Amino acid sequence: MTASVAMHLSDGVLDASTSVLFGAVAVAWLAVAAARGRIDVDDRTAPLAGLLAAFLFAMQLLNFPVLPGVSGHLYGGALAAILLGPWVGALCLSVVVVIQALLFADGGLTALGANMTNMALLGTAVGFAVALAARGLARRSRAGLLAVAFLAGLVSTVAASAGFVVEYAIGGQADVSLGGLAGVVIGVHAVIGIGEGVITALAVGAIVRVRPDLIYLVRTSETRELVAA
Amino acid sequence: MGGGRVAGVSALDVRGLTYRYPDGTAVLHGIDLHVEPGERVAVLGPNGAGKTTFVLHLNGVLTGTGHIEVAGLPLSPDTMREIRRRVGVVFQDPDDQLFMPTVADDVAFGPANFGVTEPELGERVRAALSAVGMAEHADRSPMHLSEGQRRRVALATVLASDPELLVLDEPSANLEPVARRELAEVLLSLDRTMLMVTHDLPYALQLCPRAVLIDNGVVVADGPTRDLLADADLLAAHRLELPWGFVPQP
Amino acid sequence: MGGGRVAGVSALDVRGLTYRYPDGTAVLHGIDLHVEPGERVAVLGPNGAGKTTFVLHLNGVLTGTGHIEVAGLPLSPDTMREIRRRVGVVFQDPDDQLFMPTVADDVAFGPANFGVTEPELGERVRAALSAVGMAEHADRSPMHLSEGQRRRVALATVLASDPELLVLDEPSANLEPVARRELAEVLLSLDRTMLMVTHDLPYALQLCPRAVLIDNGVVVADGPTRDLLADADLLAAHRLELPWGFVPQP
Amino acid sequence: MSGGVLYRPGDSPVHRIPPQVKLLAAFAAVLGVVATPREAFWAFGIDLFVVLAVWSVAGVPVGWFARRAVIEAPFVLLAVVLPFVSGGPRVDVLGVAVSQDGLLAGWNILAKGTLGVLIALTLAATTQPRDLVLGLQRLRAPAWFVTIATLMLRYVDVIAGELRRTRIARISRGDDPRFLWQAGAVARGAGTLFLRSYERGERVHRAMLARGWAGHMPAGPAAPVGALRWVAGGSPALVIATAWAVAAWPV
Numbered sequence: 002m003t004a005s006v007a008m009h010l011s012d013g014v015l016d017a018s019t020s021v022l023f024g025a026v027a028v029a030w031l032a033v034a035a036a037r038g039r040i041d042v043d044d045r046t047a048p049l050a051g052l053l054a055a056f057l058f059a060m061q062l063l064n065f066p067v068l069p070g071v072s073g074h075l076y077g078g079a080l081a082a083i084l085l086g087p088w089v090g091a092l093c094l095s096v097v098v099v100i101q102a103l104l105f106a107d108g109g110l111t112a113l114g115a116n117m118t119n120m121a122l123l124g125t126a127v128g129f130a131v132a133l134a135a136r137g138l139a140r141r142s143r144a145g146l147l148a149v150a151f152l153a154g155l156v157s158t159v160a161a162s163a164g165f166v167v168e169y170a171i172g173g174q175a176d177v178s179l180g181g182l183a184g185v186v187i188g189v190h191a192v193i194g195i196g197e198g199v200i201t202a203l204a205v206g207a208i209v210r211v212r213p214d215l216i217y218l219v220r221t222s223e224t225r226e227l228v229a230a
Numbered sequence: 231m232g233g234g235r236v237a238g239v240s241a242l243d244v245r246g247l248t249y250r251y252p253d254g255t256a257v258l259h260g261i262d263l264h265v266e267p268g269e270r271v272a273v274l275g276p277n278g279a280g281k282t283t284f285v286l287h288l289n290g291v292l293t294g295t296g297h298i299e300v301a302g303l304p305l306s307p308d309t310m311r312e313i314r315r316r317v318g319v320v321f322q323d324p325d326d327q328l329f330m331p332t333v334a335d336d337v338a339f340g341p342a343n344f345g346v347t348e349p350e351l352g353e354r355v356r357a358a359l360s361a362v363g364m365a366e367h368a369d370r371s372p373m374h375l376s377e378g379q380r381r382r383v384a385l386a387t388v389l390a391s392d393p394e395l396l397v398l399d400e401p402s403a404n405l406e407p408v409a410r411r412e413l414a415e416v417l418l419s420l421d422r423t424m425l426m427v428t429h430d431l432p433y434a435l436q437l438c439p440r441a442v443l444i445d446n447g448v449v450v451a452d453g454p455t456r457d458l459l460a461d462a463d464l465l466a467a468h469r470l471e472l473p474w475g476f477v478p479q480p
Numbered sequence: 481m482g483g484g485r486v487a488g489v490s491a492l493d494v495r496g497l498t499y500r501y502p503d504g505t506a507v508l509h510g511i512d513l514h515v516e517p518g519e520r521v522a523v524l525g526p527n528g529a530g531k532t533t534f535v536l537h538l539n540g541v542l543t544g545t546g547h548i549e550v551a552g553l554p555l556s557p558d559t560m561r562e563i564r565r566r567v568g569v570v571f572q573d574p575d576d577q578l579f580m581p582t583v584a585d586d587v588a589f590g591p592a593n594f595g596v597t598e599p600e601l602g603e604r605v606r607a608a609l610s611a612v613g614m615a616e617h618a619d620r621s622p623m624h625l626s627e628g629q630r631r632r633v634a635l636a637t638v639l640a641s642d643p644e645l646l647v648l649d650e651p652s653a654n655l656e657p658v659a660r661r662e663l664a665e666v667l668l669s670l671d672r673t674m675l676m677v678t679h680d681l682p683y684a685l686q687l688c689p690r691a692v693l694i695d696n697g698v699v700v701a702d703g704p705t706r707d708l709l710a711d712a713d714l715l716a717a718h719r720l721e722l723p724w725g726f727v728p729q730p
Numbered sequence: 731m732s733g734g735v736l737y738r739p740g741d742s743p744v745h746r747i748p749p750q751v752k753l754l755a756a757f758a759a760v761l762g763v764v765a766t767p768r769e770a771f772w773a774f775g776i777d778l779f780v781v782l783a784v785w786s787v788a789g790v791p792v793g794w795f796a797r798r799a800v801i802e803a804p805f806v807l808l809a810v811v812l813p814f815v816s817g818g819p820r821v822d823v824l825g826v827a828v829s830q831d832g833l834l835a836g837w838n839i840l841a842k843g844t845l846g847v848l849i850a851l852t853l854a855a856t857t858q859p860r861d862l863v864l865g866l867q868r869l870r871a872p873a874w875f876v877t878i879a880t881l882m883l884r885y886v887d888v889i890a891g892e893l894r895r896t897r898i899a900r901i902s903r904g905d906d907p908r909f910l911w912q913a914g915a916v917a918r919g920a921g922t923l924f925l926r927s928y929e930r931g932e933r934v935h936r937a938m939l940a941r942g943w944a945g946h947m948p949a950g951p952a953a954p955v956g957a958l959r960w961v962a963g964g965s966p967a968l969v970i971a972t973a974w975a976v977a978a979w980p981v
Contacts, residue, residue, distance in 0.1 A: 207921025
C-alpha cells in the first residue's frame with residue numbers, strides 16, 4: 002500500500018472531456034499560484050523551490066513502515082503547504098507530479114490534470130486551510146503546532162482522495178454507487194493520512210526547533226516567539 | 231568504559247570478505263584483516279578502492295560473503311544487533327549522522343536503541359560528550375555547531391554505545407587546521423581499538439602506528455604506517471601521494 | 481582569453497568594506513585589499529573570520545558599505561552584471577555550483593547569461609573544459625564525476641565567462657591527494673589573477689606567493705605567504721597552524 | 731537524475747525526434763485512446779499495433795515495456811472489481827452474474843490504462859530527462875516551471891543520497907523501525923533533510939547569481955523543426971486519432 006500509487010490516476014478511469022476539464026482547472030490554478038507566489042518576480046524563489054521540489058521528490062522515494070510488512074511514503078501536500086505556503090508549495094508539487102508522469106509513466110498523461118488537481122493543488126490548499134484555521138492551537142504551544150501539522154497532513158490526504166471521488170462522479174466510466182466508492186477510497190486514505198500526519202508533524206517539529214524562520218506558516222503569523230521557545 | 235577486552239580474543243577478524251554490487255560489479259575480492267585490541271590501524275586507498283564498502287560490512291549494513299568476527303563474536307543475522315553496538319562507525323559527513331533536535335538527544339539515540347535506560351543513559355551521554363570536549367553544548371542543536379564540533383559530536387554519538395571497535399571514515403575531511411588537531415588529540419586520548427579510513431596520509435601517520443592499503447578490493451600492503459608512506463613506488467602504484475611539503479619526520 | 485589587462489589599472493581594489501548581517505552582527509569591519517593583475521593571493525583566516533562573506537561582496541551577491549573596483553570598474557547596481565562577469569567565483573561545494581543536467585550545459589550557463597551566443601558559446605565551452613582537462617566529459621552528468629573532476633568543472637564554469645579575477649573558496653577541501661595536486665597544476669597553468677580563500681596553509685604556500693590574513697573582519701597581515709607561515713605567533717593568535725609534519729621548504 | 735530513470739540510450743529515429751514533437755504526439759495519442767468509445771474493440775487493436783510499430787523502430791524490446799507496465803497494477807484491481815460492484819443489467823460470465831456495464835467499464839480502464847502507460851513509457855524510454863524539460867521549455871512552459879524542473883532533476887539524486895546515508899548512519903546505531911510509531915527518527919531526519927535542502931537552495935541561488943542568473947534558464951538554440959519532422963513524429967498519434975474519429979463517428 003503506497004499512498005501515491007493509489008492516488009496517481011491512470012488513463013481510462015475518467016472520460017476524455019473530464020480529463021481535459023481538469024487539465025484546464027490545474028493550469029488556471031497554477032497561473033494564480035505563480036502570480037500569488039510571486040515566483041517570477043523574485044529571482045530567488047524558483048531556485049529555492051527547485052531544491053524543495055527535489056526534497057519532496059526524494060521523500061516520496063522513502064518508504065516508512067505503516068504496519069509490519071506494509072509501508073507507505075510521504076506525499077507531502079501538507080508539509081509543502083506549511084513550509085512553503087499554499088502557492089509555492091503547489092508549484093513544487095505540480096512539477097513533481099508532471100515529472101513523475103513523464104519520466105516514470107507514474108499516472109496517466111490524460112489524467113495529469115486530475116492528478117495535479119488532487120495532489121499538488123487540493124492537497125496543499127486544504128492542508129494550508131486546516132493549518133490556518135487551527136492557527137490558534139498552533140500558537141499556543143509547540144505541541145499545538147505539532148497537532149495542527151498532524152491534522153493538516155491527515156486532512157490533506159483525505160482531501161486529495163476526495164478529489165478523485167468528485168472527478169469520478171463527473172466523468173467516471175462505470176455506474177457504481179458513489180457512496181460506496183467514496184467510503185472505500187476515503188476510508189483507505191484516512192488510514193494512509195494518519196501516517197502522513199505523523200511524519201508531517203515530526204518533520205515540522207524538527208524544523209521549528211532549529212529554523213522557525215523558514216516555516217511559512219510560522220513566519221506569517223505571530224506564533225514565532227512561542228514555538229521558538 | 232573501556233570495551234571489556236577479553237584476553238586472547240582479537241578485536242576484529244575479517245577473512246575472505248568478498249562483495250558484489252547488485253548489478254554484479256565486484257567491489258571486494260577477498261579482504262583479510264586482523265586487528266588486536268588497542269591497535270589503531272589506518273585503512274588507506276584511492277577513491278573507488280572499496281574502503282567505504284568495506285566499512286559498511288563491519289557492522290552488517292552490507293552483506294557479502296566471508297567471515298567477520300568482532301571481539302570474538304561472529305557476524306550473523308542473530309548477532310547483528312550486538313555487532314552494531316560493538317562497532318561504532320563515524321561517517322564522513324557529520325550532517326548524515328546528526329539528525330536529532332539537540333546534541334544530547336543525538337548522543338542518546340544509539341544507547342537507547344541498544345536498551346540502555348535512565349539513569350545510565352544520561353550518564354553515558356555526559357561521559358561521551360565529556361570525552362570529546364563537547365559537554366557544554368549538550369542542549370544545542372547540532373545544526374548550530376562548527377564543522378569541527380559536529381565531527382566531535384558524531385564521535386560522541388558512537389562512543390555512547392561503548393563500542394569495542396571505533397571506525398572512522400575520513401575523519402579529517404573538511405576540517406580547518408585547529409579542529410583537525412583537536413580531533414586528533416581527542417582520538418589519541420580515547421584508548422580504543424580504532425580503524426581509520428582515510429586518504430589523508432599525514433593524519434594516518436600521526437594517529438595510526440599501523441596501516442593497510444586497499445586497492446581494487448584487496449589488501450595490497452599491511453605494515454607500519456611509516457614504512458608504507460616511505461615506499462614512494464607503492465603509493466604511486468595505488469594513486470596515493472604525500473601532500474606537497476609534507477616530510478615524514480624521522 | 482587572457483582577461484584583457486589594462487596597464488596601470490589594478491585587478492581588484494577594495495577599500496573600507498564593512499558589512500553587518502541583517503540581525504545586526506558585524507562581520508566585516510573595514511577590509512582593504514589591493515591586488516595587481518596577474519597576482520595570486522591567498523586569503524587566510526580561521527572559520528568565522530568573514531572570509532566567505534568577503535568573497536560574496538566581490539561580485540555583489542552581498543552588499544555592504546565601502547568601495548570595490550574590479551579592473552577599474554567600480555561596483556554599483558548599474559555595473560553589477562559586468563562585475564559578475566569579471567569576477568569568477570568557484571564555490572566550496574561543487575555540487576552547489578554544478579546545477580545543470582550536463583557538464584557542457586553548466587559551463588555554458590554563465591556566458592549565455594552574459595549574452596554570448598553560438599557559435600562563440602560552444603567555442604568558449606570547449607576552451608574552458610580543455611583548460612581544466614575535462615573536454616571529454618562534456619556530455620556527462622556532474623553526478624557521475626569524481627570530487628576532483630567536479631571541482632575542475634566548477635572552475636571551467638567560471639573560466640568560460642573569461643573573468644578578470646578568479647576567486648576560489650577552499651579549493652582543496654575534500655580532495656584526495658592526486659586530485660589536489662592535479663587541481664594545483666591546472667590553477668598554476670591558468671595565468672590569471674587569483675584570490676584563494678583557504679585554511680589549507682600548505683596549498684596557499686604552494687600556489688600563492690602573497691597572502692593576507694583576515695580575522696574578525698579586518699586584514700591583520702599582508703605579505704609574502706612564506707613570511708606569514710613562518711610567523712608562528714601570528715598564526716597562533718588567529719587560530720591557524722601548520723598541519724602536523726608539514727615543513728615549509730627553504 | 732539517474733537513479734530509476736527509464737531512459738534507454740539509443741540513436742533510433744524515435745530517439746532523434748525533437749522532444750517537443752514527441753511530447754505533443756504522446757499527449758495527443760493518449761487523448762485519442764481515452765476518447766475512443768469502449769465498444770470499439772478494433773480501434774484499440776489498431777492503437778496497440780501503432781505502439782508496437784513505434785517500439786520496433788525505437789529498438790526497445792517488448793519485454794522491457796511489459797516489466798515496467800506493472801506500475802499500472804493498482805488500477806487493474808479497480809478494473810477487476812467494477813464488474814461485481816456496478817449496477818445495471820447482469821450477464822453471465824463463467825457462471826457468475828456480473829454487471830454488463832461494469833464489465834465494459836473494467837475493460838475500458840484496462841485497455842486505456844494499459845495503452846496510456848505504454849505510450850508514456852515509450853516517451854520516457856526514448857527521451858532523456860533533460861530533453862523532456864527542454865521540450866516543455868520549447869512548448870512555452872512558464873519560466874518557473876523550467877527552473878524548478880531543471881534543478882529538481884539535478885538535485886533529487888543528491889538529496890536521495892543524503893537520505894540514504896542518513897538511513898545507514900541510523901541503522902548503524904541500532905535503529906530498527908518496524909512500526910510507524912517507531913519511525914520518529916525517520917521523520918526527524920526528514921526535517922533535517924528539509925533544512926539541508928533549503929540551505930543548499932540558498933547556496934545554489936548564490937552560485938547562479940554569481941554567473942549572471944536573471945530569472946530564467948538559458949534555452950539552448952532550438953533548431954527549427956521542419957514540417958516533415960512534425961509529420962513523422964506525429965504520425966503515430968495521427969493514426970490513433972484517425973481510429974478514434976472513425977470509431978466515434980455518429981452512425
